[in-house]
Amino acid sequence: MKVLVTGGAGFIGSAVVRHAIAQGHSVVNLDVLTYAACLTNVASVAGSPAYAFEQVDIRDRAELDRVFAAHQPDAVMHLAAESHVDRSIDGPGDFIETNITGTYHLLEAARAYWLACDRFEGFRFHHISTDEVFGTLGDTGQFTESTPYDPRSPYSASKAASDHLVRAWSETYGLPVVMTNCSNNYGPFHFPEKLVPVVILRALAGEPIPVYGEGLNVRDWLYVEDHADALLTVLEKGELGRSYNIGGENEARNIDLVKMICEILDVKRPQETPYADLITYVADRPGHDLRYAIDPTRIATELGWRPSVTLEQGLEKTVQWYLDNEDWWRPLQNRAGVGTRLGTG
Ligand SMILES: NC(=O)c1ccc[n+]([C@@H]2O[C@H](COP(=O)([O-])OP(=O)(O)OC[C@H]3O[C@@H](n4cnc5c(N)ncnc54)[C@H](O)[C@@H]3O)[C@@H](O)[C@H]2O)c1
Numbered sequence: 116m117k118v119l120v121t122g123g124a125g126f127i128g129s130a131v132v133r134h135a136i137a138q139g140h141s142v143v144n145l146d147v148l149t150y151a152a153c154l155t156n157v158a159s160v161a162g163s164p165a166y167a168f169e170q171v172d173i174r175d176r177a178e179l180d181r182v183f184a185a186h187q188p189d190a191v192m193h194l195a196a197e198s199h200v201d202r203s204i205d206g207p208g209d210f211i212e213t214n215i216t217g218t219y220h221l222l223e224a225a226r227a228y229w230l231a232c233d234r235f236e237g238f239r240f241h242h243i244s245t246d247e248v249f250g251t252l253g254d255t256g257q258f259t260e261s262t263p264y265d266p267r268s269p270y271s272a273s274k275a276a277s278d279h280l281v282r283a284w285s286e287t288y289g290l291p292v293v294m295t296n297c298s299n300n301y302g303p304f305h306f307p308e309k310l311v312p313v314v315i316l317r318a319l320a321g322e323p324i325p326v327y328g329e330g331l332n333v334r335d336w337l338y339v340e341d342h343a344d345a346l347l348t349v350l351e352k353g354e355l356g357r358s359y360n361i362g363g364e365n366e367a368r369n370i371d372l373v374k375m376i377c378e379i380l381d382v383k384r385p386q387e388t389p390y391a392d393l394i395t396y397v398a399d400r401p402g403h404d405l406r407y408a409i410d411p412t413r414i415a416t417e418l419g420w421r422p423s424v425t426l427e428q429g430l431e432k433t434v435q436w437y438l439d440n441e442d443w444w445r446p447l448q449n450r451a452g453v454g455t456r457l458g459t460g
Pocket residue numbers: 121122123124125126127128145146147148149150151152153171172173174193194195196197198199213217243244245246274296297298299300301306
């Protein structure tokens with residue numbers, strides 16, 4: 116299958132690109148290369164005849180039409196987005212333009228291509244979204260695919276809008292879509308502004324490790340390689356028009372996650388004092404959702420997919436990857452906004 120992956124130079128998109136090629140698919144990686152992109156993420160497959168790259172903005176309809184006509188993909192996996200909640204608080208405009216308007220242009224380009232190809236059997240538009248569209252949970256309960264949408268940040272609101280557009284293009288125009296909403300990812304190639312790499316890199320630098328509020332926010336952590344595997348499973352086996360929640364079966368409070376990372380570093384890179392001594396509580400994010408948790412029943416029972424690693428195993432691999440790949444993360448720390456507190460409202 117030839118898959119057009121949008122956002123394939125980002126964190127999750129690059130894992131999808133690597134997995135798809137490893138599974139024998141061809142990939143066209145379409146990415147405009149924002150501050151969050153890094154082509155090194157796909158360097159291991161960039162020389163493959165099954166790989167092509169197009170530096171294109173999903174808001175540029177003419178360029179999207181050119182890419183569809185030139186590459187004739189069998190499927191689209193749409194991951195391109197502005198993805199950092201803190202940046203969405205400081206500058207929501209980019210999130211509206213890329214996540215909503217960009218998704219609209221991509222849907223229209225995909226629909227025009229599909230119609231021009233006589234609505235060919237087997238075409239799929241896979242929209243990748245987040246569990247943040249469901250809002251926040253209390254101490255109990257889990258998000259299912261029928262949980263009402265209740266987004267609370269500019270980021271999650273823009274993703275919710277894009278989900279609604281994709282459903283509308285399925286219902287109204289019959290575009291063959293599948294959708295996924297997943298929990299927080301972590302793993303190799305995670306851009307150094309997100310929580311897990313921030314903790315690892317601050318600890319290694321001997322700098323304060325910031326924890327928002329009291330660190331009591333709960334997330335359901337999903338190893339990025341497992342997510343990529345789940346996405347390809349949904350692309351191949353998912354039922355048209357259906358959405359699937361993807362979780363890691365690994366709920367943890369932020370403070371416990373941070374302490375786990377510190378303990379792994381205590382073993383791998385021992386110092387005189389425990390890394391956890393660097394933990395520093397800072398002002399909370401405005402509108403910080405308390406808890407996200409995924410009910411993974413649908414993807415498990417209908418598609419037979421489950422995560423392959425526990426949080427402990429995934430974090431161990433992730434910390435080791437950052438220890439082994441300073442050449443990757445060091446230059447990214449100079450990019451705009453990285454290392455400074457964003458999104459204080
Ligand atoms: N990171 C998570 O924990 C998580 C969880 C659930 C869902 N998601 C969703 O998964 C997708 C990928 O997330 P990520 O963490 O890999 O994001 P990321 O920020 O690491 O990567 C996003 C990529 O999209 C590209 N991009 C941004 N705007 C673009 C535009 N206008 N045109 C073309 N390309 C553009 C960027 O250059 C970048 O390579 C997003 O849709 C996000 O909402 C992420």
